[in-house]
Each structure stands twice: as C-alpha cells, then as structure tokens.
Amino acid sequence: MAGSRTRAPVLAVEDGRARPRRTDSLATEEPMETRLLIGDQRRTVAVTMRTPGSDFELAAGFLFGEGIVGRREEIRGIRYCVAGEVEAEQMYNVVNVELAAGAAPDLRTLERHFYTSSACGVCGKASIDALRLRVGEPLAPGPPIDAEVVYALPDALSAGQALFQRTGGLHAAALFTAAGELLAVREDVGRHNALDKLVGWALLRDMLPLDRHLVVVSGRSSFELVQKCVSAGVPVLCSVSAPSSLAVDLAAGFGMTLIGFLRGRRFNVYAGAERLTAGA
DSSP states (O other): OOOSEEEEEEOOEETTEEOOOEEEEEEOOEEEEEEEEETTEEEEEEEEEEOSSSHHHHHHHHHHHTTSOOSGGGEEEEEEOOBTTBOGGGGGGEEEEEEOTTOOOOGGGGGGGSSOOTTOOOOSHHHHHHHHHHHOSSOOOOOOBOHHHHHHHHHHHHHTOHHHHHHSOOEEEEEEETTOOEEEEEEESSHHHHHHHHHHHHHTTTOOOOTTEEEEESSOBOHHHHHHHHHTTOSEEEESSOBOHHHHHHHHHHTOEEEEEEETTEEEEEEOGGGBOTTO
16 A cells, blocks of 8 residues: 655755755655445546545545435445455555445435546535535534634644654644544645545544534635535634635535634634634
C-alpha cells in the first residue's frame, strides 16, 4: 500500500546560491476508485485523487455525503480489492463498499460525481433541495459556543496535523466537542476528502448526527464543505480562511453557525451568531 508520504530529490536555491541536493517529504497523491457492491451488482461510483490513508473512512464519508448510505448498518463491509480483481500494484487504490441486504440506494445522486477531483463540486438548487429532503431544516440548536473555546481551535488542529508538519502540503478537518476537546483529525491533499474521511470516521463509529460537535477545517469554507457538514448534522463549522458567498447562504438557510478567518484571538461570524455565548 502506498504511504501518505513520498520522498523526492530537491535542489534548494536561496539568495542565488544552490544548496547541496537533498530529499524532501511530499504528500502522496494517488487515485482511489470507490466501487459499490449491491447483491450481484458492482458499480464504480467515484474516482478521486487522494492521499492514501483512512481510505475506508473516505469511501464511507463520501457515500454518506451523497445520500447513498445514511446509517452504519447499511454498510455490510468495506475492503480493498483482492489479488486477481485488479493489477497487484492497484489493489490499494480500489475500495469495495458492500451494502447490506435489501439496500436500494438512489444512485442518480452520484451522476455529478462519477469523476471527482480533490477540489471540485457542483452546486445548485437541486443539491440544496436534496439536502432539505435528507436533513430537514433547520439544524438542531446544538450547544452554546464560548469564544474562548473557538480561539483555541486552530492551535489544536495544527497540533493534530502530523502529516502536514512533515510535508506542508495537506488540508485537514477536525472534530471537537463543544468544550474544545479534539476527537479526531483527518488529512488529505483535498479539503473535501479530509472532511469525508472525518465524517466517515464518525459514521463507522455510529456517532452521527454530530449535533453536539464543532468541525474545523484548515482552508476556506466552500459550499460543498458546508453541505457535507449539514448532512452530518454539524451545527458549527469554523475555518481559518474565508467562506464563499454560497457557503454563507447555505449555512444561514440551515441554521448553521459559520465562522471564518479564525486566527489568534479573532474571528468573523457569517451565520448563526445566536449560538455564541454572551461573552463572545
């Protein structure tokens, strides 16, 4: 199985001078094909460029976000392809997700995702309408949020990014309790993949919905990241960068607290300010 890091030779140049050649750690990027097994049927539902690691969580989180599965019990098993199904060197780039007997998912929701990169997404009214059918609106009230807890989240996220500290080339998504306790961090070259891995981690542990938790992402808050958090019942999404206009509209429409530019002891609240305590 490919590792999460790849060594590569580099020539460093500084102030017009070349340093002796050395090796550097890079975040590995490889394709992962997710296959859905329903009885005797087998169908490829997505191919995404990802950083190897937490692949089963990535597959589960992606299928949950697309509405193909809604509960842990709907997944009978997840495994890599075995020798003979694919070329040996590709075994760990193909993941089979077997659904439980009687499962009859609506695969039409996957038409927009048959091939997805690590940073893409299709937005639109149809996506929002489908989301409303799945989760209703608005989100559960969730816990009150203390500003002091919010201030501490980026440092806790950074401390949990072991792979980023070695490569400098990864996004991350982290799950926290309302009191600021870090529960899980997942990293990937794609910010959507990192969040899918995190949601998949929670799904496979029967933790959904995450209506008493906070999610923090390392990059900006896009429409699709908000969409994935709404699907998982997350009432608070924080990012260290800016949200998009559609992300703000979607968060407001579902009653989510959306925080951006979370740096040091300041942040902006773009939606759902009512969850912040009076001290904030």
